[in-house]
Amino acid sequence: MNIRPVVLVADPLSPVALSSLGSDVEVRHCDGTDRPALLAAVESADALLVRSATRVDAEVLDAAPRLRFIGRAGVGLDNVDVQDATRRGVAVANAPTANVVSAAEMTCALILASARHLLPAGTALRQGSWERSRYTGVELSSKTLGVIGLGRIGTLVAERMAAFGMDIVAHDPHLGNACPDGVKLLTLDELLRRADVITVHLPKTAETTGLIGRAELAAMKPTALLVNVARGGIVDEQALHAALVSGQIAGAALDVFGREPCTESPLFELDNVTPTPHLGASTSEAQDRAGVTVVEAALKALFDQPAGSPAA
Ligand SMILES: NC(=O)c1ccc[n+]([C@@H]2O[C@H](COP(=O)([O-])OP(=O)(O)OC[C@H]3O[C@@H](n4cnc5c(N)ncnc54)[C@H](O)[C@@H]3O)[C@@H](O)[C@H]2O)c1
Numbered sequence: 001m002n003i004r005p006v007v008l009v010a011d012p013l014s015p016v017a018l019s020s021l022g023s024d025v026e027v028r029h030c031d032g033t034d035r036p037a038l039l040a041a042v043e044s045a046d047a048l049l050v051r052s053a054t055r056v057d058a059e060v061l062d063a064a065p066r067l068r069f070i071g072r073a074g075v076g077l078d079n080v081d082v083q084d085a086t087r088r089g090v091a092v093a094n095a096p097t098a099n100v101v102s103a104a105e106m107t108c109a110l111i112l113a114s115a116r117h118l119l120p121a122g123t124a125l126r127q128g129s130w131e132r133s134r135y136t137g138v139e140l141s142s143k144t145l146g147v148i149g150l151g152r153i154g155t156l157v158a159e160r161m162a163a164f165g166m167d168i169v170a171h172d173p174h175l176g177n178a179c180p181d182g183v184k185l186l187t188l189d190e191l192l193r194r195a196d197v198i199t200v201h202l203p204k205t206a207e208t209t210g211l212i213g214r215a216e217l218a219a220m221k222p223t224a225l226l227v228n229v230a231r232g233g234i235v236d237e238q239a240l241h242a243a244l245v246s247g248q249i250a251g252a253a254l255d256v257f258g259r260e261p262c263t264e265s266p267l268f269e270l271d272n273v274t275p276t277p278h279l280g281a282s283t284s285e286a287q288d289r290a291g292v293t294v295v296e297a298a299l300k301a302l303f304d305q306p307a308g309s310p311a312a
């Protein structure tokens, strides 16, 4: 009889994280985006480890009578119904700092890539076209960066882009007086009107979904660049497409989309859009840290507490 707790890994975790699971647990794998496979596999799971692709909702929790722990190897918890899990006595843990440097570096890369048209210029060159004037960019020095959501990642982006000579403004109603030196706090409307580059670093919640829509895009400068490395759906993709086509704003860089995986979008047809497939946390360092953090939390939940009692 198998008495080792079963840990179900439903999204790819780093090899370092997988090896840190050790031999006291039985590790099983499934593709968490394959719903029937997930629902079948979770039935015997004591712990479930996911990243952002697997949706853990009431249906999954209903199918998981033994589940004691859900680990989210990353920051955003919008794919896990934390409230429902907690109500059922299933502990949930994420890795809130594991990938923030990677996400901030990705954001800076996208800001620079957009300002200098790196993606369309490189694509044109691969197709044999040497078009230097077409891809004239803009300098970032002395321009204003608007950070919406000045938490961990927003702050790291602000620090890094300040080194490029950007003035930093931010909007974050939950900050109170805890604003870092050198950053000016503004209302959302003031930020939208003033910033040359706007970067979004919010959790996806009922309050933030659709926060950047038609009216907000209309308030931006026609030269503005918008970057979203937070979550799809915070920026309204239809409204963004219209704003980019009409020249209401100059460009956008998007790492995240309302529906993922997203392999087709009218946005991908626009030269002034730099899309990436949710790569913000995709570095070996971030994946090792995020994976090991949730593995440690899983082992603690499975072995430090008697089965059936909710973990803290
Ligand atoms: N693309 C990626 O791979 C990737 C990687 C890591 C994180 N993320 C996303 O980035 C998000 C932010 O991460 P973080 O670590 O900076 O989180 P955080 O909690 O440290 O910061 C979020 C900030 O947003 C602020 N905020 C909340 N609601 C707001 C609103 N309506 N208007 C303005 N500000 C508001 C909060 O006060 C907080 O300061 C995560 O929730 C996650 O969804 C994406």
Ligand SMILES: O=C(O)CC[C@@H](O)C(=O)O
Pocket (backbone or CB within 6 Å): 051, 052, 053, 073, 074, 075, 076, 077, 099, 278, 280, 281, 282
């Ligand atoms: O690694 C991933 O799946 C992305 C994680 C990222 O979006 C996060 O919220 O931490």
